[in-house]
Amino acid sequence: MARTTAGGNAAFHNFHNDYAHIDDPNERRRLALAEIDKAPFGWYHVRAVVVAGIGFFTDAYDIFAINLVTSMLGVVFWQSAASKPGTIPTNADTAIKVATSGGTVLGQVGFGILADIVGRKRMYGLELILIIFATLAQSLSSSSPGISVVGLIIFWRVLMGIGIGGDYPLSSIITSEFATTKWRGAMMGAVFAMQGIGQLVAALIALIVTTGFKQSLVTAKNAAACDGVCQLAVDKMWRVIIGFGAVPGCIALYYRLTIPETPRYTFDVARDVEKAGEDTKAYIQGKAEGRPDEIRRATIIADSEGRLETPKASWGDFVSHYRQWKFGKVLLGTAGSWFFLDVAFYGLGLNNSIILGAIGYSKGDNMYEVFRRNAIGNLILVCAGAIPGYWVTVATVDTLGRKPIQFMGFTMLTILFVVIGFAYDKLLKHNGALLALYVLAQFFFNFGPNATTFIVPGECFPTRYRSTSHGLSAASGKIGAIIAQVVFGPLRQRGAPPGSNDSPWLNHVMEIFALFMLCGLFTTFLIPETKRKTLEELAGEVPGTANFDPGSRSAAYKTNSHQDSGSGEKEV
Helix, strand or coil: CCCCCCCCCCCCCCHHHHHCCCCCHHHHHHHHHHHHHCCCCCHHHHHHHHHHHHHHHHHHHHHHHHHHHHHHHHHHHCCCCCCCCCCCCHHHHHHHHHHHHHHHHHHHHHHHHHHHHCCHHHHCCHHHHHHHHHHHHHHCCCCECCECHHHHHHHHHHHHHHHHHHHHHHHHHHHHHHCCCCCHHHHHHHHHHHHHHHHHHHHHHHHHHHHHCHHHHCCCCCHHHCCCHHHHHHHHHHHHHHHCCHHHHHHHHHHHHCCCCCHHHHHHHHCCHHHHHHHHHHHHCCCCCCCCCHHHHHHHHHHHHCCCCCCCCCHHHHHHHHHCHHHHHHHHHHHHHHHHHHHHHHHHHHHHHHHHHHCCCCCCCCHHHHHHHHHHHHHHHHHHHHHHHHHHHHHHHHHHCHHHHHHHHHHHHHHHHHHHHHCHHHHHCCHHHHHHHHHHHHHHHHCCHHHHHHHHHHCCCCHHHHHHHHHHHHHHHHHHHHHHHHHHHHHCCCCCCCCCCCCCCHHHHHHHHHHHHHHHHHHHHHCCCCCCCCHHHHCCCCCCCCCCCHHHCCHHHHHHHHHHHHCCCCCC
8 A cells, every 4th residue: 555645725725645555556546636626616715815825915915015115215214315306216126126126037937846856745835935024134235334224135035025926826736736627727727816915905004004104104205305214114114015925925924834745746746745744743753754665665666667657757757748749839839938028017117107187196295195105006907907906817718718918918918008009109198098098907917828828837747847947937937027117217307307206218129019919829829728638638648639749658658568568467
């Protein structure tokens, strides 16, 4: 009888142990995965989505909150600046925001690879610990004669970004590998939709904190005059806003650290049944880890190796798998689509100040009104387009399909950016029209490629490379985000007078984004439709399906099957 594996809680059931009494590893794998794939949707799935989704809530909160906080940093740390007192320099503002994206790229690739090497269970929760620690450290940062506050915040935001990056592949593939086939897209979409809730809560916390310090803030008419009690209040405000981002992460940490290893990883990659059984005994006895008999352990590993269908992960197998165009084009499609999307998705934020001005939420008679209107304006923008788009995707992704939603999203965004770019000067005279186009763009980002580029990479790759492939796809997207912030941010001010915040080239930047959306439309042709298909079918592991890859069976399994067939035995 096979040994059991460690882990399991109310949010993540340990399916592997339900079939531990079956000796044949391939039959045990088939039955356990069928149990997951065909399970009716229930509270178990809701709990799993919440545990994974809290991570994305935290990610979005931390990323979005910095947009609300940088103006406060200017009041606190640049009050005595010779030029524009009370305003953070553009270079410092950009560096702080880009630092998160830079760290995210490292986290997506690093955690993605490690989750395929050492397992999802061992990595899940570590990224959340890193986020919590770096978030709290940011909120306690301050300048000194030896180091600037910008350097400190950049350092901690890079570390936080690494944790945020790790959450992308881990939450996606863990949700995917535990999900029922029928509603897998909705579950993954709901996890990703928590980003919208994170943005909403960040704006709400900013509004609450601003209201709490009203009496101090009304004493200053503008940022340059915000000193004394006003400056002290703003210093407390930004620390509370940033520090609150650690709270939801602490709530989810226990469940992340105690999840079982996903059944697909246990069967296809780990293959070490004896060690898992001894670890279970050690866990019950309160010990750190089990110490199995090495001879018995080696015997069982050798026995399973020759009987398992799935090949072992290796660099050679990775290259061989993606060298085939039918698999390589999928990775190119997911990475390319995410890259083109994020250039425009983050670039659209360049319009935020103009949109807030259009709806009357960019200025105020005193600092209380400035911060209050900024928070309310961002609440309106998030609620008007982003949140509805996320949840329409959740409701329709398993009926309409991933590919049609991505096609539709890129098509609509191409049209919207063309209109915004070529009619920009006329739209500025009609604030309502510009606001409407902005809201529509936010809606079709999220009811479109922003959601599907997260969902599809968590489904269409084989288990042994699923996390790595998702991490590479996500990292290409964040590289696009960095380009949007570093290249197109300054480009929009081309031709503006020195020291001015005008954006005379913003219309041309929007036109360039339309081209990126058109490119995303073409890369969508490279990805498969994953709706209502099992992960094994999408990975090319199911004989008789259009995507079947004979190379998906291990060399040892094919050798044993050939020997069994030659001796008159029925092939497994």
